[in-house]
Amino acid sequence: MIRILYNNVQAWDNQLCIRISSLNGLKMLDLMMYGLSRLGDGHFYAVFGILLFILDFELALKIVPAGLIAFILQVTIHKIVKTRTKRNRPFRALPGISSLMPPPDKFSFPSGHTAAAFLMATLFGTAIPILFIPFVIIAALIGFSRIYNGLHFPSDVLAGMALGIACAKIGLAIAA
Structure with missing residues (x-):
């Protein structure tokens, strides 16, 4: 039963990856997806934390410790799961899919960029409710960019989303 479910998810992942990959080659979209993926690298998260201290010190004293706890938990779980599952990235697993940028590591599941993006969206969206929807949209676009760039399967992104929200x-x- 579990094997059938796994095979169905893998077939769905493969089909969706191939469809999304077929959009590659549009220069402006390629650049946008590259930029969105880089936005999820993590450097910007520190900038958000610093900005929060500048704009609202009291709020930062509540959110930044939560963020540090959440990130430590997220990175730990992410690394353990990734090294245990050892799932190949789409550009290595599927013919016709290419990587539009270098991967940060060898394996695919779960998406750490997506986990971090949804972690931040949850933290900042909780702290500043009016910005919740824009943060979630940005996080979703970062997740989509990881698929578009040939680095993740859709289920990697969904697992990363769940991991990020839970850790936050x-x-x-x-x-x-």
């Missing part, structure tokens, strides 16, 4: 919620609960 745990970080917020512990830091409260």
Whole structure:
């Protein structure tokens, strides 16, 4: 039963990856997806934390500790799962899919960029509710860019999303 479910998810992943990959080659879209993927690299998250301290010190004292707890948890879980599952990236697993940028590591599941993006969206969206939807849209676009760039399967991105949200919620609960 589990093998059938796995095969169905893998078939769905493969088909969706191939469809999304077929959009590659449009210069402007390629550049946009490259930029979105880089936005998820993590450097910008530190900038958001610093900006929060500048704009609202009291709020930063609540959110930044939660963020640190959440990121430590997320990175730890991400690394353990990634090294245990050892899932190949789409550009290595599927013919006709190419990587539009170098991968940060060898394996695909789950998407760490997506996990971090949804972690940040959850943290900042909780802290500043009016910005929740824009943060979620940006996080979703970062996740999509990881598929577009040939680095992740859709299920990698969905797992990363769940991991990021869960770690943010745990970080917020512990830091409260």
